[in-house]
Structure formats: structure tokens, C-alpha cells
Amino acid sequence: MMLLLTLPGSGGVWEEGKHAENGQKWRSLEHKGPLFPPEYEPLPSSVSFLYNGTPVILRPATEEVATFYAKMLDHEFTTKEVFQNNFFTDWKEVMTETERQLISDLSQCDFSNIHKYFVEKTEEKRNMTKEEKQVLKEEANKLTEEYGYCLLDGHREKIGNFRVEPPGLFRGRGEHPKMGKLKKRVQPEDVIINCSKDVKIPEPPPGHRWKKVQHDNTVTWLASWVENIHGHIKYIMLNPSSKLKGEKDWQKYETARKLKLSVDSIRSEYQSAWTSCEMKQRQYGVALYFIDKLALRAGNEKDDDTADTVGCCSLRVEHINLHRHLDSLDYVVEFDFLGKDSIRYYNKVPVEKQVYKNLKLFMNSKNPDDDLFDRISTTYLNKKLNEAMPGLTAKVFRTFNASTTLQEQLNQLTTGQCTWVSWPILAYNRANRAVAILCNHQRAAPKTFEKSMQLLQEKIKKKQEEVEKAKKELKQAKKEHKQLPSEVLVQKMEKTVKRLLEQLKKLQLLETDRNENKVIALGTSKLNYLDPRISVAWCKKNNVPVEKIYNKTQRAKFAWAIDMADENFQF
DNA sequence: CAGATGACTTGAGCATAATGGG
């Protein structure tokens, strides 16, 4: 599917991107290849690894893997059995025969000297003088300047990740069965370079050669290699600020906006599927209902060697509980499962009676670990969706519902007598938060949360006292000047009270804002789900500088939207 | 047509830089 994206009157660079017929992503591509991490530097001889209490000298390759473990010593996951076993198995594979003979028990390994050495090293680095830090910074800038950019169709574009990932110990999210495995060092011989034919081919590091150099302009990556933990391909790609990525992003939101036109008919279609005589259709109807109503992810099947997480289509019977009545509500579904990144999804949702009845039916005579939607797959779901509207897939609903929610919330919070109107940024955050909650974007509560809340509360108390004091003084002054109520002093005091009250109100709103934000992450939805044109238009309409909403990076990513959206844009 | 592969988006957490209050 190719959307032809044109915007009347906008002119400029964003209309150029029309060459994507037959899947061509670029005409010319030139870059310097990825930057490799520095070679391993052996430990000074004074830092020793102990086995059974006695120092053992390891060959550099073995020692390097030992340092990976040593560096992680104060992380909780090094205490996990899976982590230790995976590490030890992979470490032994790196050892020489002699080393392997000796080191047969991880619990006899003492990495504490190595750990201490690295702690000291970070400390040293922290204590470097400003000048030394400056030198380091300049060196880093030089590398970014050299490797961080490429030339795509004649435009200099920022690369997203120009560094090859360094070796280390794999730490997946959640209870990952492969945690602790050795993530091997990537060599130039593992790397495929993608660039145009007529251009200077990047030099491999001295003494090395590339795995392959190809010239495929139907893909957007500059380099790739296969990672050894799962055998997945890793890519070097462009930064979100690039034209290539920007146009793709724009297209994504245009697809979501197109859903607006057919969402009513799609909704009534899946609702009628709830009473279909075919079980498969009923499952389709209920699954899509969840995706639409709750913004669940599609839920593809996963490999066994990954953490046990689910999305909509992979929900199992054990992940929901049905309540005929709950908290004065009827037909409540209680969801409790681990989603992407092993983030818990917990929600109690009242549903239509027919949905409830169907869920009972789907669960009938199944085991807890059986699939809830056993007759459908994400492939089937997406095939049906694509028939309903070209380009429509499950994830479009997330974008659609997120952006629609933002638009509605902004319209609501910034009109009328609502208290948020006076502080539009807080209103915006609140709208953003409604979306983040919908999408279940969570974060760990900040370490200093309680402390900073306490501080804020003290501030509020102080301000309250100030208000009281000012009010009293005003009263007193009024009394004293009863015969002269228009006295300048009284007016001034009235102003002070008013100002203090405003400040108090703002602090209290800030407190609400912080509290509501404790475990909610706004960044992900802002970056991936909210049509930036909604925000840009809102800024213009409310005279809020766009810088208050988007920082420099975000403005670069959303340059296309800032460029084209006027204040009348509606999602 | 199921399963594998490939390309690309989405995601949380962490290191570092920037900021602002004492």
C-alpha cells in the first residue's frame, strides 16, 4: 500500500517523498560504516580473580567475560539461578581446557576485586577535572561528526545508532530464560554494509573485511549483523529526525485518520460477529473489541526461549477472570497479565452482556494455560482488517484511539471553566496522561519521588500560611482604613492576596500532576502514538510556544508536523 | 499455508547533560 501524501499549499520538503513506487527507499546512500567498540583492555596484574580463595590468572578472553559478570555484581539479577547458570555455561565455553578443569563451580568464584576495580574507575572518571572532561567530550563529538551522519539522496541525515553494540551479558526483561548468556563481540566480518553502488564504500577497520557489501535500495538500513542470543538481525538505521523516517511517521498517522472514516462500520461489524454461528467469528469479534476498547496489542505468537508475555490474541484463560457483579457493576472482566517488556496489565472492565457470554463460552472446558482465542491468529485478524480498510492492522487502533483521546481531552481541558485552563502545560500533560494510561505505559516510580513530594507539600504549606497572613493583613488594613476603602495600600494588598492564591493553586495543581504521574510514562505515547499535528495546532490555538511541549529532539522528529499543521487541524 | 525470516516500530531503563534553587 502506498499513500500519496500531499498537503495543499504547504509546499516544501515534505512533498518530495513520492519516489516510493515499487518499494524504492532511496536513490543514493553513502556512509562510513558503523563504529566498533574499543578492544578489550586486560586488567592490571594487581587486580586478581580468586577461585577457592586463591588468585587465578585468566587468559584475556576468559577474563573479559569475567569482567562482564563482575561489573553487574550489585544488580539483583546476578543472584538469579537462571542468570548464573546461563553465564557460567557460556563462560566455560570461552575458557581454555585448563581453566575449565579448574573453575568448575561458580560459587567458588570471587569477582569482588574486579568489581571494586571498576567501581574505582567510574569514581576516577567522575572526579576528572573540567578540562579533562572537555577533552573527552570533544573526542566524542569528533566521532559523532565522522560516523553519526550519512548522505541519503544528497541530504546529510543523522544516523540513529551508529555504534555496534558492545559485548556483555544479555539481560532480557522480566523472567527471561536467556538472561546471563554471553552477548558476543561483533566483528567486521559479521557486518553487512548497505550503500549505493556509485559511492565510496566504507573502510572496514584495519586488518578486517566486511561480511558483505550490498546495494539494496528497497531497505532503509546502512549496516546489519546477526546477534547471537536469538539469532535476530540488528540494524544501523536513520534517526527519527530524518526525512525518510518522518514521512513514514506521517503516513502512519494518515492511516490512523483514515480509520476514523470507517471505524463506525467496523465497530458494528465486529459487534454483529459476537452472535455469529461460527466460533471463529465470535472470537474475532471479541478480540477486536478488546483491541479497540482497551488498546491492547495484537499479541503475536512468541518463541519459547523468550519471557512469557502476551497480547490480545495470545491471551490465555488464566489471564482473565469473569465477575457477574463486581463493585456494583455488571459483567466485569478482570485482566491480569504481563504484556510487552513484562509490564503488568491489570484492569477491571465492564463489558456488554454478549461479550461476557462469549468469554464464558471461549473458556468452557479449557485449562488455565489454554489460549482464550484458540481459533484466530494475528495473521487472520490483520487479514480481515485489511479487507475492511486498506492499510488497516491491529496496531492502527492503538494509534487511532490514542490520538483521538488526546484530541478530545485537549478540547475538553482547555475550554470552559476548568481550572487547568490557566496552566495549559499542566492541562496538556493531563491529556497526555489519559493516553498513557489507556496504552498502559508505565515506569518505575522515581527513586526520589516521596522526597520530592514531601518538599512540594512543604512548599504548599508555606504558601498557605503566606496566604493566611496576607489575608489577615488585608483585613486589618481594611479595618484601619474603613473610611478610605479605595486606599492604595488596600488595593495593593488585595493584589498580593490574589497573586498568592494563584501561586497556591498552581502548586496544588503541580502536586496533582506529579501524583498522577508517579508510575505513568508520558514519553512513549508522545513519541509514538500521538499525531504531533494535534499538539502543534493546540499550541497555536492557545498561544503556547511549541517548545513548551516538544524539546529539541522531539521538534526535530516532528519537523514535518510543525511545518504543516495550522491551528485548525483536527485529528 | 504454517512457520521462518526480515525490516521496521515501540518500549523501559539508565547514563549523562542541563537546569535551577539555595
Added chain:
DNA sequence: CCCATTATGCTCAAGTCATCTG
């Protein structure tokens, strides 16, 4: 101005979905 707190950028894992393959 300095230190602590917050904001930003980076990292790399983990999803989605289209296409390939046998």
C-alpha cells in the same frame, strides 16, 4: 556558583507485520 534534581539522549530489547519458503 555549586550541588541536587530533573530532563534528555542513548541503548538495546521486544514488539508488529509483510514477505519468503518449503
